[in-house]
Amino acid sequence: MVRHSCCTKPKLKKGLWSPEEDEKLFNHITRFGVGCWSSVPKLAGLQRCGKSCRLRWINYLRPDLKRGVFSKEEEDLIVSLHQILGNRWAQIASQLPGRTDNEIKNFWNSCLKKKLMKQGINPQTHEPLLTKLQPNNNINIICNNGFKTAAETQNVLRAVKMEQPPFPLSNTAELTTNTSSFSSSLSSHQFSLIQPVFTGLSSSQSYLSLLKPMMESSQSQLQSQQYFLQQSCFTDNNFESQNLGSDSVIFSEGKECSSSSSNNTSNNNMMVNSNNNNGRFSWESCSTDHHQQQNKFDQSEIFQFPVNFGGMIKMEADQTSPWEEDQDLVTAAAGNLDYFLQHIS
DNA sequence: AAATAGCGCAACCGCGCGATA
DNA sequence: ATATCGCGCGGTTGCGCTATT
Numbered sequence: 528m529v530r531h532s533c534c535t536k537p538k539l540k541k542g543l544w545s546p547e548e549d550e551k552l553f554n555h556i557t558r559f560g561v562g563c564w565s566s567v568p569k570l571a572g573l574q575r576c577g578k579s580c581r582l583r584w585i586n587y588l589r590p591d592l593k594r595g596v597f598s599k600e601e602e603d604l605i606v607s608l609h610q611i612l613g614n615r616w617a618q619i620a621s622q623l624p625g626r627t628d629n630e631i632k633n634f635w636n637s638c639l640k641k642k643l644m645k646q647g648i649n650p651q652t653h654e655p656l657l658t659k660l661q662p663n664n665n666i667n668i669i670c671n672n673g674f675k676t677a678a679e680t681q682n683v684l685r686a687v688k689m690e691q692p693p694f695p696l697s698n699t700a701e702l703t704t705n706t707s708s709f710s711s712s713l714s715s716h717q718f719s720l721i722q723p724v725f726t727g728l729s730s731s732q733s734y735l736s737l738l739k740p741m742m743e744s745s746q747s748q749l750q751s752q753q754y755f756l757q758q759s760c761f762t763d764n765n766f767e768s769q770n771l772g773s774d775s776v777i778f779s780e781g782k783e784c785s786s787s788s789s790n791n792t793s794n795n796n797m798m799v800n801s802n803n804n805n806g807r808f809s810w811e812s813c814s815t816d817h818h819q820q821q822n823k824f825d826q827s828e829i830f831q832f833p834v835n836f837g838g839m840i841k842m843e844a845d846q847t848s849p850w851e852e853d854q855d856l857v858t859a860a861a862g863n864l865d866y867f868l869q870h871i872s
Numbered sequence: 873a874a875a876t877a878g879c880g881c882a883a884c885c886g887c888g889c890g891a892t893a
Numbered sequence: 894a895t896a897t898c899g900c901g902c903g904g905t906t907g908c909g910c911t912a913t914t
Contacts, residue, residue: 637880
């Protein structure tokens with residue numbers, strides 16, 4: 528790479544611009560106009576490189592700059608343009624008079640991205656976060672560290688398989704599908720989502736601090752087994768779940784042992800609204816024997832870890848149309864997949 | 873009251889491209 | 894044909910302010 532002379536010259540000032548420097552640059556540009564930036568510092572009497580002067584003029588001193596918060600119209604325009612242009616900030620800025628690419632980039636990264644996520648929109652693709660899955664497809668997430676997960680749509684079941692718990696954070700993952708079915712004895716009103724394990728990743732420190740000792744103490748018996756962690760939702764009627772923050776979840780190996788169906792509206796708790804008292808969440812962990820491929824509900828070991836949810840999951844059940852009911856839950860579960868993939872990539 | 877975390881923003885950095893010597 | 898320069902772009906860093914613990 529060829530380093531520019533301006534970058535290598537010592538004694539050039541860096542960092543924040545003082546009002547005096549601003550005045551010198553402003554006076555120079557307004558008097559002589561924008562010409563060769565590399566000669567500006569010398570002519571204006573500044574100990575800065577030309578590049579720094581250019582940036583300061585474009586992003587701050589230019590008289591035609593619009594200051595202050597972005598209007599709703601500007602915000603909408605940025606989102607639409609980003610959908611077409613991607614991260615081409617300069618091109619986006621050219622459509623917004625008085626705004627700089629830097630300003631728009633910062634606004635995007637600090638506000639708009641989060642806003643879109645909250646609305647369930649992937650800020651990179653502008654597609655909904657929830658991905659519709661085809662029935663009978665089996666989703667496997669294979670991470671490069673040996674942490675393997677499988678999510679099933681058959682019978683609206685999601686299961687997560689951990690071969691080496693506790694799992695380290697992964698940098699990459701691949702998503703594949705196949706059509707192998709997952710036999711389930713669960714009733715059509717029992718659903719499992721992949722959320723708990725994946726959201727555990729986002730609060731990995733507290734998760735591991737609680738989960739690891741438990742896993743290590745059980746290491747000898749864990750070695751020959753695969754493990755499933757499931758979040759199950761049982762309902763007899765319509766229910767809606769909103770995940771607003773984090774919550775502690777009790778695991779009992781093989782058995783449902785905790786319900787997080789509190790109506791607590793605090794941001795740190797999961798909230799479940801149900802039309803009746805039958806809707807609830809439960810979380811279970813069970814081991815599976817490699818050879819017999821059967822769930823082993825043996826020991827009743829309880830452990831606890833906080834679960835940090837990425838956003839709102841809406842699930843609706845329709846008693847009269849089992850498949851429609853399933854579809855909505857499949858969609859919600861797939862949204863968790865998206866969330867997971869974003870956080871490990 | 874002090875320490876810490878989170879956030880927004882200004883500025884920097886590395887790189888690529890086109891023009892020119 | 895090659896090296897250098899000037900400029901613009903997108904990604905990243907780090908400062909300073911504010912909120913939270």
